[in-house]
Amino acid sequence: MSIRVIQPGVQTTVQDLGRFGYQQYGVPVAGAMDPHSMKLANILLDNDPGEAVLEITIMGPQLLFEEANYVALTGGDLGATLDGVPMPRYQAVLIRPGQTLRFLGLRNGCRAYLAFAGGLDIPPVMGSRSTYLKAKIGGYQGRKLEAGDVLYYRNANPALIFPERRLLGIDFVPQKQYELRVVLGPQDDYFTEAGLETFFKEVYTVSAEFDRMGCRLEGAVVEHKNGGDIISDGIAFGAIQVPSAGKPIIMAADRQTTGGYTKIATVISADFRLLGQLKGGDKVHFVPVSVEQAENSLFLEQQYYQMIIDYFNRDRTLL
Amino acid sequence: MMEQVRFLTTGDTSVSVEFGNAISEAINRDIRAYKIALEKAGIPGIVETVPTYRALMVHYNPGIIRSWALKEKLEALLGEMGDIEIPPSPVLEIPVLYGGEMGPDLAFVAEHAGLSQEEVIKIHSSTEYLIYMLGFTPGFTYLGGMSDSIATPRLQQPRVKIPAGSVGIAGSQTGIYPIDSPGGWQLIGRTPLKMYDPERETPILPEAGQYIQFFPVDQEEYDLILRAVEKGSYELKTHERKEV
Numbered sequence: 001m002s003i004r005v006i007q008p009g010v011q012t013t014v015q016d017l018g019r020f021g022y023q024q025y026g027v028p029v030a031g032a033m034d035p036h037s038m039k040l041a042n043i044l045l046d047n048d049p050g051e052a053v054l055e056i057t058i059m060g061p062q063l064l065f066e067e068a069n070y071v072a073l074t075g076g077d078l079g080a081t082l083d084g085v086p087m088p089r090y091q092a093v094l095i096r097p098g099q100t101l102r103f104l105g106l107r108n109g110c111r112a113y114l115a116f117a118g119g120l121d122i123p124p125v126m127g128s129r130s131t132y133l134k135a136k137i138g139g140y141q142g143r144k145l146e147a148g149d150v151l152y153y154r155n156a157n158p159a160l161i162f163p164e165r166r167l168l169g170i171d172f173v174p175q176k177q178y179e180l181r182v183v184l185g186p187q188d189d190y191f192t193e194a195g196l197e198t199f200f201k202e203v204y205t206v207s208a209e210f211d212r213m214g215c216r217l218e219g220a221v222v223e224h225k226n227g228g229d230i231i232s233d234g235i236a237f238g239a240i241q242v243p244s245a246g247k248p249i250i251m252a253a254d255r256q257t258t259g260g261y262t263k264i265a266t267v268i269s270a271d272f273r274l275l276g277q278l279k280g281g282d283k284v285h286f287v288p289v290s291v292e293q294a295e296n297s298l299f300l301e302q303q304y305y306q307m308i309i310d311y312f313n314r315d316r317t318l319l
Numbered sequence: 320m321m322e323q324v325r326f327l328t329t330g331d332t333s334v335s336v337e338f339g340n341a342i343s344e345a346i347n348r349d350i351r352a353y354k355i356a357l358e359k360a361g362i363p364g365i366v367e368t369v370p371t372y373r374a375l376m377v378h379y380n381p382g383i384i385r386s387w388a389l390k391e392k393l394e395a396l397l398g399e400m401g402d403i404e405i406p407p408s409p410v411l412e413i414p415v416l417y418g419g420e421m422g423p424d425l426a427f428v429a430e431h432a433g434l435s436q437e438e439v440i441k442i443h444s445s446t447e448y449l450i451y452m453l454g455f456t457p458g459f460t461y462l463g464g465m466s467d468s469i470a471t472p473r474l475q476q477p478r479v480k481i482p483a484g485s486v487g488i489a490g491s492q493t494g495i496y497p498i499d500s501p502g503g504w505q506l507i508g509r510t511p512l513k514m515y516d517p518e519r520e521t522p523i524l525p526e527a528g529q530y531i532q533f534f535p536v537d538q539e540e541y542d543l544i545l546r547a548v549e550k551g552s553y554e555l556k557t558h559e560r561k562e563v
Contacts, residue, residue, distance in 0.1 A: 020378070024371045025515075025523035026453035026497075125517050135457050135498060137517045186327035188334050231342060232454065232461075234369040234376030236330040258371050258454030266330030291386045294331035298381060 002067045002121075002156070005149040009061035009103065015253075016052040019128035023257045029237065030130040031107075031139065031280075033212060034110055034276025036301065037075035037172060041115035042310055044072035044092050044166045046157070052122055052129035053143075054180035055113040056281070060103025060112065061145060065095045068158040073295035075172055076109020076277050089172065092117075094158065108174035109277040112208075118155030122140045133212070133252060166312055171273075177203060177283040178274050182265035183291050187230060190262040191242070195223035198270060199264055199286060204248065212254040215278055219245030219257050222264065232260045232319040238267030238275060240286075250275060270297035324397055326390055327374070331381060331401040332366075336393060337374040342463065347451055350375050351528030353396070356403045361393050367474070370527040371452045371462070382406050383491040385504060389417055409446050409557040413495070413510050417443075417484050420510035428471045428488060428505050440535055443507065447530040447560060448493065450455075456513030458497030458523040465493045477503035484510045486533065497523075508533075511545035519551075 005012075015038065018031025023312065032038040032055055037091065039049040054061075062076045070092045072081055080087040081102050085092060095101075102113075122129045131139025140149060154173060193271070204219035228244035235241075239251045241261040250258075250267060267275055268289060278284065327335040330362045336353065339346040350370045357368060357377070364383030369376040379389055381473075417440045418425040429436045448462040469489040478501060481487075487504030496502065499514035508532075515523050525531060536544065547553035 021367050021374075022457070022522065023367055023378070024527065025455065025457060026455060026459050027457040027523070126522055133515075137457075181327060181389060183328050183330060186329045186337075207526060231372045231373045231454070233337070234329070234333075234374075235373045236333050236378075238330055257369060258453060260453060263329075266328070268331050291328060291331055295381045295385060298331060 002153045003059055003067060003151040004064040005147055006100070007062035008145040008147055008149070009056060010059040011057040012061045013055050013131040013133070014052050014063050014122050015055040015130045016128055016202065017050040018130050019126050019132065019138065019255065022126050023234070025115045026257050027126065028132055028254055028257055029134070030132040031128070032130075032211075032276070035255050037276070038087040038113045038115070038128070039110070039166070039305060040090065040171060041072040041074040041167060043305060043312070044074075044090070044168065045070055045115055045117040046115065046160060046312065047115060047119060049305060051115065051119045053113045054287050055161055056103070056112040056114060058106050058110060062103075064102045064280070065099050065101070066097055067153065068094070068198045069153055069156040070158065071086075071159045072115050072166075073112055074115075077090065077107035077172075078109075079104035079107055079114045079201040079268070088304050090162060090168040090170055092163050093162045094160075094163065099208055101149070103306055110279040111276055114155055115297065117157035117160050118153055121152040121154040134210035135223065159261055161316065162312060168308065172277055177285055178278065180271050180274060180284050180290045181286055181287050181294065181297070182238075183268060183294055184265050184288060185232070185263075187262040188264055190224055190226070190227055190228070190230070191264055198222050198263070199248070200288060203285050205281050206278050206284065208279065210278060210280055212252055212300045214252050215250040215275070216257060217248045217250070221250060224262065228255055228262045230259045230260055230262055234265070235259050236266050236267070238272060239263045240265050240267065252306050268294035268297060270294065270301050287289075326393065326503050329376065331386070332377040333376055334386065334390065335374045335376045336394070341375055342372050342451065344449055344463070347449060347528060351408070352400060352403070352405045354528070355405055356396055356400060358392075359403065360392070360396055362389070364389065368503050371454070384393070385395050390430050396470050408529050408560050411525055411531050412556040412558065413512060413533050414536040414540065414544055414556045415508040415532055415533045416538060417446070418506035421485070422507040424471075424487075424505035424506045427559070428469060428507055431471045431489065434468070435541050439469050439507065442469050443493065444533045446534050449532060450527050450529050452527045453523070456498055456500060457517075460525050460531065462492065462494055462496060462515075465491055467491055473503040474505060475500055481506065482509065484512065484514070486510060511541050511548055512553070513548060524555060550555065
């Protein structure tokens with residue numbers, strides 16, 4: 001026995017970095033909404049950064065641990081407690097058999113990521129352990145967790161090396177207004193000058209319709225030259241669709257692979273960490289950057305991961 | 320081909336190579352040819368490519384190849400297209416049991432077309448349909464080329480659950496439901512093939528740029544094929560498309 005699900009929470013799913021290689025067959029990528037927090041949780045535990053974790057949304061589950069292992073919790077603050085005591089976030093925590101993890105309620109952000117040293121024993125489907133809810137594939141039997149489910153570790157590691165140094169600062173910080181950097185395109189030429197100006201000048205509010213597929217925004221209408229319909233093309237993570245009504249929708253992990261609406265811009269990869277934490281009522285503002293700037297931000301992120309991996313592992317070869 | 324091709328920015332990990340702005344067999348051919356050429360070129364850092372009606376979306380890892388370098392390689396490849404041999408598109412033969420329980424709307428489609436059910440089956444199964452792209456759900460093919468003589472509007476009241484494998488008509492489109500789903504298509508038959516099976520080595524059978532042709536089978540053949548499919552021993556039949 002490893003982890004028993006006492007209460008499932010609103011939407012707790014197994015996710016990794018997503019299912020690549022099948023988009024040409026119409027299979028959405030899925031994967032963690034906030035891949036940055038997911039990677040940090042894994043790095044804290046000496047896992048591969050892309051190891052499958054639990055993505056926990058708004059109202060967390062109640063989990064009873066039946067086997068010793070290290071875990072790490074990152075992302076939004078969902079009020080985690082271990083046997084009634086606040087559980088430290090952004091650090092490796094040794095769980096003893098019989099301990100219960102409970103989430104008291106959302107403090108900030110939207111999604112928390114719970115990683116397990118050695119990973120979960122979940123069979124990959126089409127090369128990924130990510131749950132894609134709509135087609136019921138991947139993760140735990142293709143669905144979100146339910147009460148009574150039992151998850152098993154793949155290679156529990158209660159003897160994790162250098163546990164005391166596996167600690168990071170709280171990475172996700174809530175903001176009054178989230179600045180999302182975007183690169184223009186692919187259909188920025190379908191919008192009027194005024195439409196583009198509105199898009200970058202106005203502050204948008206995340207509506208009640210935000211899920212793993214996308215995030216609908218409320219706010220000023222973005223004006224098209226000739227409507228928002230196109231002959232379908234592919235959709236990237238972070239693509240901002242603007243249908244004819246002019247209200248932007250940010251496409252997320254469970255987006256369909258293709259679609260027939262104009263896309264004005266795409267959120268840069270380095271800002272998915274913010275996108276994945278947005279919830280109804282949050283304010284967002286778009287800032288244009290070049291592809292080169294976006295790539296540089298991504299490389300900085302990669303360097304940061306490497307730096308902390310090196311820090312956690314220093315002197316390892318001496319042992 | 321080169322003149323009208325555009326490179327559209329779709330973020331920092333993909334680029335869309337756009338071949339046109341229409342639903343056309345010529346554009347689809349260009350996209351398929353370019354996709355095959357790109358696979359042969361083996362450019363490091365490309366993660367996957369996604370063909371659609373108008374473009375080939377190229378997903379890449381910027382940690383391996385930066386966007387400007389990739390764009391240079393993609394442009395150069397366009398110039399070399401003439402030298403690359405593109406194999407003819409295969410036609411996938413999809414067995415269908417038409418009418419009866421499997422195709423409850425066949426009678427309506429026939430009546431709407433002013434034809435007999437046999438004539439509808441003959442028309443529907445005598446065309447090689449071009450697969451423009453896949454999308455909407457895993458394994459769903461957007462097919463082109465159905466005869467207008469059997470075009471039928473969607474159901475007024477969509478069905479709550481349509482079994483996987485159902486073959487239907489919606490307006491001038493025809494298609495196959497790869498998974499159980501709700502839908503409003505007029506159902507004229509069902510294939511015993513699994514167009515989509517996440518546990519199979521090749522989870523999804525059709526690819527954009529290939530063709531599909533339906534061929535009618537009777538209940539006995541349907542059952543035989545179904546058993547073979549369930550055992551994993553059924554081999555999809557294909558034939559080479561006659562150059563037109």
